[in-house]
Amino acid sequence: GAVVSQHPSWVICKSGTSVKIECRSLDFQATTMFWYRQFPKQSLMLMATSNEGSKATYEQGVEKDKFLINHASLTLSTLTVTSAHPEDSSFYICSALPTGYGYTFGSGTRLTVV
Amino acid sequence: GIQVEQSPPDLILQEGANSTLRCNFSDSVNNLQWFHQNPWGQLINLFYIPSGTKQNGRLSATTVATERYSLLYISSSQTTDSGVYFCAVLYTGGFKTIFGAGTRLFVKA
Numbered sequence: 001g002a003v004v005s006q007h008p009s010w011v012i013c014k015s016g017t018s019v020k021i022e023c024r025s026l027d028f029q030a031t032t033m034f035w036y037r038q039f040p041k042q043s044l045m046l047m048a049t050s051n052e053g054s055k056a057t058y059e060q061g062v063e064k065d066k067f068l069i070n071h072a073s074l075t076l077s078t079l080t081v082t083s084a085h086p087e088d089s090s091f092y093i094c095s096a097l098p099t100g101y102g103y104t105f106g107s108g109t110r111l112t113v114v
Numbered sequence: 115g116i117q118v119e120q121s122p123p124d125l126i127l128q129e130g131a132n133s134t135l136r137c138n139f140s141d142s143v144n145n146l147q148w149f150h151q152n153p154w155g156q157l158i159n160l161f162y163i164p165s166g167t168k169q170n171g172r173l174s175a176t177t178v179a180t181e182r183y184s185l186l187y188i189s190s191s192q193t194t195d196s197g198v199y200f201c202a203v204l205y206t207g208g209f210k211t212i213f214g215a216g217t218r219l220f221v222k223a
Contacts, residue, residue, distance in 0.1 A: 034210075038155075041218075043200065043213045043214065043216055044200070044202075044213045045213075046210055049209070049210070091155055093157065095211075101162065102147045102159060103145075103147060103159070103202065103211055104159060105157040108155045108156060
């Protein structure tokens with residue numbers, strides 16, 4: 001149990017376009033999900049906390065207008081990278097905290113903006 | 115905020131060797147987890163261990179919360195153990211998980 005599914009696994013997009021990444025809890029309900037970003041050979045940095053039915057909480061330095069987060073249901077959170085630019089290329093990972101399991105992560109999305 | 119330090123930053127082992135990875139943290143924690151990130155980027159939860167000792171096959175972990183450190187033991191290492199090992203903590207009174215910088219492990223055949 002306690003599986004988090006993330007899609008797509010990888011995406012290439014043109015500069016200026018928007019990309020949506022989905023994060024689903026498959027066998028549990030998640031009122032809160034977390035979005036991380038990881039640059040090559042670096043650790044994971046928390047971008048924002050996604051709250052079902054309310055606004056996301058963004059970490060300092062993260063542009064909320066560029067990284068739109070929607071948590072419309074208890075099993076789905078989405079991250080939309082708007083007007084993507086090459087510097088947005090990164091590995092994005094979501095996670096949730098199912099009761100009794102500790103943090104569980106999705107498989108990640110590798111975004112390349114060309 | 116809480117500081118999480120992992121050592122060593124890099125480690126090269128010969129297949130079959132044993133190793134110990136360390137995670138120090140600067141404040142009280144409610145939760146500590148060890149993850150393995152494979153070469154494809156996927157994070158695998160190894161241990162959920164805010165205190166005490168746990169074992170799972172060739173891996174074991176010990177957290178001494180009062181002294182603010184945790185250790186991950188890998189015995190009889192295999193090439194498939196290669197990757198990055200992260201320690202992540204949820205500090206007391208907080209709601210965010212903070213990751214250490216990781217230990218990059220390469221196991222040679």
